[in-house]
Amino acid sequence: xxxxxxxxxxxxxxxxxxxxxxxxxxxxxxxxxxxxxxxxxxxxxxxxxxxxxxxxxxxxxxxxxxxxxxxxxxxxxxxxxxxxxxxxxxxxxxxxxxxxxxxxxxxxxxxxxxxxxxxxxxxxxxxxxxxxxxxxxxxxxxxxxxxxxxxxxxxxxxxxxxxxxxxxxxxxxxxxxxxxxxxxxxxxxxxxxxxxxxxxxxxxxxxxxxxxxxxxxxxxxxxxxxxxxxxxxxxxxxxxxxxxxxxxxxxxxxxxxxxxxxxxxxxxxxxxxxxxxxxxxxxxxxxxxxxxxxxxxxxxxxxxxxxxxx
Amino acid sequence: xxxxxxxxxxxxxxxxxxxxxxxxxxxxxxxxxxxxxxxxxxxxxxxxxxxxxxxxxxxxxxxxxxxxxxxxxxxxxxxxxxxxxxxxxxxxxxxxxxxxxxxxxxxxxxxxxxxxxxxxxxxxxxxxxxxxxxxxxxxxxxxxxxxxxxxxxxxxxxxxxxxxxxxxxxxxxxxxxxxxxxxxxxxxxxxxxxxxxxxxxxxxxxxxxxxxxxxxxxxxxxxxxxxxxxxxxxxxxxxxxxxxxxxxxxxxxxxxxxxxxxxxxxxxxxxxxxxxxxxxx
Numbered sequence: 001x002x003x004x005x006x007x008x009x010x011x012x013x014x015x016x017x018x019x020x021x022x023x024x025x026x027x028x029x030x031x032x033x034x035x036x037x038x039x040x041x042x043x044x045x046x047x048x049x050x051x052x053x054x055x056x057x058x059x060x061x062x063x064x065x066x067x068x069x070x071x072x073x074x075x076x077x078x079x080x081x082x083x084x085x086x087x088x089x090x091x092x093x094x095x096x097x098x099x100x101x102x103x104x105x106x107x108x109x110x111x112x113x114x115x116x117x118x119x120x121x122x123x124x125x126x127x128x129x130x131x132x133x134x135x136x137x138x139x140x141x142x143x144x145x146x147x148x149x150x151x152x153x154x155x156x157x158x159x160x161x162x163x164x165x166x167x168x169x170x171x172x173x174x175x176x177x178x179x180x181x182x183x184x185x186x187x188x189x190x191x192x193x194x195x196x197x198x199x200x201x202x203x204x205x206x207x208x209x210x211x212x213x214x215x216x217x218x219x220x221x222x223x224x225x226x227x228x229x230x231x232x233x234x235x236x237x238x239x240x241x242x243x244x245x246x247x248x249x250x251x252x253x254x255x256x257x258x259x260x261x262x263x264x265x266x267x268x269x270x271x272x273x274x275x276x277x278x279x280x281x282x283x284x285x286x287x288x289x290x291x292x293x294x295x296x297x298x299x300x301x302x303x304x305x306x307x308x309x310x
Numbered sequence: 311x312x313x314x315x316x317x318x319x320x321x322x323x324x325x326x327x328x329x330x331x332x333x334x335x336x337x338x339x340x341x342x343x344x345x346x347x348x349x350x351x352x353x354x355x356x357x358x359x360x361x362x363x364x365x366x367x368x369x370x371x372x373x374x375x376x377x378x379x380x381x382x383x384x385x386x387x388x389x390x391x392x393x394x395x396x397x398x399x400x401x402x403x404x405x406x407x408x409x410x411x412x413x414x415x416x417x418x419x420x421x422x423x424x425x426x427x428x429x430x431x432x433x434x435x436x437x438x439x440x441x442x443x444x445x446x447x448x449x450x451x452x453x454x455x456x457x458x459x460x461x462x463x464x465x466x467x468x469x470x471x472x473x474x475x476x477x478x479x480x481x482x483x484x485x486x487x488x489x490x491x492x493x494x495x496x497x498x499x500x501x502x503x504x505x506x507x508x509x510x511x512x513x514x515x516x517x518x519x520x521x522x523x524x525x526x527x528x529x530x531x532x533x534x535x536x537x538x539x540x541x542x543x544x545x546x547x548x549x550x551x552x553x554x555x556x557x558x559x560x561x562x563x564x565x566x567x568x569x570x571x572x573x574x575x576x577x578x579x580x581x582x583x584x585x586x587x588x589x590x591x
Contacts, residue, residue: 069441
């Protein structure tokens with residue numbers, strides 16, 4: 001983890017320009033929130049591939065579906081709460097049911113629009129979207145993995161939901177680290193506990209592993225960037241080799257990464273999982289770190305949970 | 311490219327498609343006859359006169375697109391597709407049956423000739439707008455035909471989509487509103503008065519044509535006008551229709567939105583449609 005700070009939404013904004021230049025079928029469908037979601041460079045560089053349909057999310061999803069039937073690869077761009085739940089039924093009916101090649105690329109996932117309050121925070125999207133057949137659900141942990149996963153989503157023929165966040169966070173990887181949809185990235189191996197995290201909480205997991213090492217506890221750290229299709233083999237390996245798993249996510253503990261991991265563990269019939277995440281409650285206007293603390297999404301809680309499992 | 315069908319031919323074709331609709335829904339013992347019959351004339355004019363399609367190559371990139379936003383009336387579209395040879399007519403008897411390409415609401419990945427899956431009201435028009443945008447971007451000369459119900463225009467997404475059609479100057483988009491005045495729970499005036507649908511579409515930037523949705527000559531002439539006038543404005547045809555048109559006991563009846571005719575009713579319907587066909591011969 002480096003000292004360099006960059007937001008995952010910046011990774012999307014930079015990568016989509018490169019992808020659009022290389023393939024004229026790649027389009028952005030903005031919903032009047034492009035400045036926050038980092039599509040301005042695309043808008044400037046590729047005006048003929050840029051559409052803005054106004055503050056009309058449902059329409060944006062439908063327009064993208066129609067474009068996709070004609071060979072376009074549209075990225076619908078908005079905040080996570082609107083790009084998942086406001087347009088949810090359109091995603092189900094017009095994008096996932098026909099398995100159209102539409103990407104929903106959302107910034108401000110989780111509690112990261114902290115000062116905006118609960119209306120703009122989104123702690124349900126990954127769970128809601130992973131229950132829709134044909135949908136792929138991704139949340140990258142840093143700038144470089146965001147770029148790689150945006151490129152992977154563009155190359156994949158089918159619906160993808162990508163969740164980015166607002167804040168500048170530490171860069172974990174570099175440009176040479178490969179990322180593949182559905183293939184978890186092990187940041188550090190360990191034998192005493194497996195910490196499986198995604199998005200902005202991966203950095204917390206890394207720091208927690210460093211703290212645990214000082215206490216003689218050897219933690220494996222996994223970046224589970226793809227919530228669906230989940231890397232089941234990776235989870236099974238954590239069960240078989242370690243048996244003790246902690247999941248960490250900036251999402252409701254219901255239906256998100258923790259739940260997905262629990263599904264695998266339950267069917268394996270062995271192993272234990274402790275879920276760290278949003279405690280099935282709405283947020284409020286407050287600093288991001290405070291919102292995380294209110295839900296126990298902290299380095300200290302990861303460390304304490306890991307110790308209790310030993 | 312006008313197909314070699316006279317107005318009389320189209321009128322006859324329309325009645326034959328209506329007979330298929332009644333048979334399909336009777337066999338399936340479920341489906342939506344009322345709206346299928348009210349939209350039948352327009353659907354016939356599209357498929358048998360106006361649209362460029364290739365039954366042997368359903369995903370032909372240069373084809374005209376057809377979006378049945380009021381997806382529940384798919385029996386009329388299925389009948390047209392079968393008649394044109396997109397699939398064998400025997401398939402029509404499988405409507406709504408397990409494993410059938412003819413789902414209760416159209417599925418683009420199951421049925422050849424369906425350009426987009428629909429069924430949840432209010433969503434088709436935005437998809438049609440996306441297709442028209444792609445056509446403009448790719449400098450293709452195809453047109454996109456979208457069929458909406460008047461009840462469906464309660465949905466807000468319809469108006470979001472029309473706004474987008476106006477913004478992107480989609481004169482390759484032809485919207486047909488099947489104004490039969492009835493929706494599931496009552497008349498459109500009872501449930502959510504539209505005041506004046508034509509004026510609304512006009513205010514949203516469309517060229518609007520208010521016509522008799524059962525007058526084949528008027529439908530064809532209007533479609534020709536729409537295609538001739540490439541002025542940057544989306545086209546909207548508000549066709550005044552009768553729900554259940556052509557089957558006396560279904561006409562203007564709320565009860566025939568989503569109910570299948572029994573054996574006796576089936577016979578009456580077929581006899582009436584046969585008589586109408588004979589009158590045209």
